[in-house]
Amino acid sequence: MNKPQVNPSFQPLYQQIKALLTQSLISGEWAPGAAIPSEMELAVRYGLSQGTVRKAVDELAAEKILVRRQGKGTYVATHSEDTVKLRFLRLVAKDGTVEALDNKMISCEKSKACANVARLLNIKPGSTVIDIKRLLLFAKQPVILDHIIVPATPFKGVTAPLIEEYNGSMYRMYEIRLGVHMVRADERLGAVAADETVAGNLGVAVATPLLSIERVSYTYGDKPMEWRLGLCLTDRHHYFNQFE
Amino acid sequence: MNKPQVNPSFQPLYQQIKALLTQSLISGEWAPGAAIPSEMELAVRYGLSQGTVRKAVDELAAEKILVRRQGKGTYVATHSEDTVKLRFLRLVAKDGTVEALDNKMISCEKSKACANVARLLNIKPGSTVIDIKRLLLFAKQPVILDHIIVPATPFKGVTAPLIEEYNGSMYRMYEIRLGVHMVRADERLGAVAADETVAGNLGVAVATPLLSIERVSYTYGDKPMEWRLGLCLTDRHHYFNQFE
DNA sequence: GAGTGGTCTAGACCACCAA
DNA sequence: TGGTGGTCTAGACCACTCA
Numbered sequence: 001m002n003k004p005q006v007n008p009s010f011q012p013l014y015q016q017i018k019a020l021l022t023q024s025l026i027s028g029e030w031a032p033g034a035a036i037p038s039e040m041e042l043a044v045r046y047g048l049s050q051g052t053v054r055k056a057v058d059e060l061a062a063e064k065i066l067v068r069r070q071g072k073g074t075y076v077a078t079h080s081e082d083t084v085k086l087r088f089l090r091l092v093a094k095d096g097t098v099e100a101l102d103n104k105m106i107s108c109e110k111s112k113a114c115a116n117v118a119r120l121l122n123i124k125p126g127s128t129v130i131d132i133k134r135l136l137l138f139a140k141q142p143v144i145l146d147h148i149i150v151p152a153t154p155f156k157g158v159t160a161p162l163i164e165e166y167n168g169s170m171y172r173m174y175e176i177r178l179g180v181h182m183v184r185a186d187e188r189l190g191a192v193a194a195d196e197t198v199a200g201n202l203g204v205a206v207a208t209p210l211l212s213i214e215r216v217s218y219t220y221g222d223k224p225m226e227w228r229l230g231l232c233l234t235d236r237h238h239y240f241n242q243f244e
Numbered sequence: 245m246n247k248p249q250v251n252p253s254f255q256p257l258y259q260q261i262k263a264l265l266t267q268s269l270i271s272g273e274w275a276p277g278a279a280i281p282s283e284m285e286l287a288v289r290y291g292l293s294q295g296t297v298r299k300a301v302d303e304l305a306a307e308k309i310l311v312r313r314q315g316k317g318t319y320v321a322t323h324s325e326d327t328v329k330l331r332f333l334r335l336v337a338k339d340g341t342v343e344a345l346d347n348k349m350i351s352c353e354k355s356k357a358c359a360n361v362a363r364l365l366n367i368k369p370g371s372t373v374i375d376i377k378r379l380l381l382f383a384k385q386p387v388i389l390d391h392i393i394v395p396a397t398p399f400k401g402v403t404a405p406l407i408e409e410y411n412g413s414m415y416r417m418y419e420i421r422l423g424v425h426m427v428r429a430d431e432r433l434g435a436v437a438a439d440e441t442v443a444g445n446l447g448v449a450v451a452t453p454l455l456s457i458e459r460v461s462y463t464y465g466d467k468p469m470e471w472r473l474g475l476c477l478t479d480r481h482h483y484f485n486q487f488e
Numbered sequence: 489g490a491g492t493g494g495t496c497t498a499g500a501c502c503a504c505c506a507a
Numbered sequence: 508t509g510g511t512g513g514t515c516t517a518g519a520c521c522a523c524t525c526a
Binding site: 489490491494495499501502503504 | 508509510511512513514515516517518519520521522523524525526
């Protein structure tokens with residue numbers, strides 16, 4: 001009997017197109033903020049119907065990798081012009097006010113990757129990384145103490161003055177200065193007590209409960225690029241999450 | 245000039261179909277776990293092409309209100325048979341193990357809605373509610389102290405024995421016993437210190453840092469139905485979140 | 489008015505499931 | 508083998524933006 005009942009290697013055309021589009025994004029053919037070719041142009045380029053291209057673009061738009069604008073075109077998502085300033089920052093003031101954000105550098109130096117971070121960033125333990133510590137201030141008050149680690153290789157040239165130049169907006173700086181665009185993140189949250197150092201930095205009493213946010217950020221193709229541990233004061237802010 | 249350049253009242257057909265499908269879900273025409281009519285049947289019923297029905301169903305599937313199963317049909321999502329036991333519980337063991345879950349009731353009694361909860365549940369302050377306190381145990385160890393408030397009206401008959409009958413799986417119980425199906429939730433997280441009562445219930449020292457999770461759950465049509473405050477020990481678990 | 493994305497249709501064929 | 512959802516096409520028309 002010749003029944004091709006199950007075809008394990010089957011992959012829809014629109015998935016293949018999606019992969020090709022992602023490749024173009026990785027290669028830098030279309031930069032963040034720029035328009036990609038119209039659906040009709042892409043259909044011609046790949047020899048497909050508009051509908052198939054459409055489905056591929058739909059998925060990338062759902063993943064917030066592309067942004068559709070009716071009547072104008074489809075654009076590469078960017079951290080530089082988002083209506084909402086910080087796409088991955090879910091901390092909001094409890095009273096709903098929109099507060100000014102400031103960055104205060106503590107340190108920025110070369111270091112060696114510990115085993116845990118190396119595993120999460122998919123690099124060799126002991127390889128060179130850049131180790132950043134900084135304070136985020138909401139309405140001039142310290143709220144988050146961040147510890148950020150990125151591999152030295154694609155992030156060469158990251159210094160305290162550079163970070164301050166972008167007022168602490170790391171993803172915006174990565175994108176513009178290094179061509180590294182983050183598309184996804186996952187976070188692990190818990191509650192911890194402030195130790196002496198942390199309490200001193202945040203200006204609170206030792207043992208104050210803090211929200212601990214450990215985050216790994218990924219660029220195109222699910223490649224991990226940044227590890228981050230944020231310790232947050234949650235007396236005047238909370239972490240907001242919504243799901244289905 | 246007669247240019248209908250902008251039509252503010254324009255609504256796509258598939259959005260109207262989506263609303264009709266939601267109405268059928270609210271009315272109970274299709275119960276959780278049951279199959280809805282096939283795309284072709286729906287297309288005939290509403291006098292549309294399959295593609296248009298498809299787009300409506302696609303959106304409801306993306307919202308996890310419907311579940312597509314290739315070759316079988318489209319089903320109403322349910323909390324009763326999810327492969328993942330608890331759809332809205334994002335607390336996972338740090339070591340990745342899957343732990344047994346148990347429920348220990350503390351209290352379940354009638355009460356009056358305070359202003360804050362009344363506002364969030366969209367009911368009148370002072371109206372009758374059911375006030376539940378319980379402990380969730382992971383691998384026999386207390387991890388979450390829950391305080392749950394639901395309006396008395398649709399939740400009449402909720403008692404401690406009923407909750408224990410479902411081993412604390414509230415959403416499963418709401419769905420099967422009360423016909424209330426939750427489709428969405430939002431949460432506000434922070435860190436707090438355990439007071440004496442809480443510490444006693446969780447079996448930890450006073451002032452232990454706890455993850456505070458305030459959640460409002462919604463049924464079809466974004467109607468808020470349950471308020472919940474969970475205080476969680478995060479020494480062996482963390483709250484996992486992933487986004488784009 | 490030209491060009492873009494957004495909607496809708498009609499029909500073909502494929503992959504999957506159950507009986 | 509028949510029914511379901513999943514993919515793909517070709518073409519029409521609509522809503523929106525901008526020059």
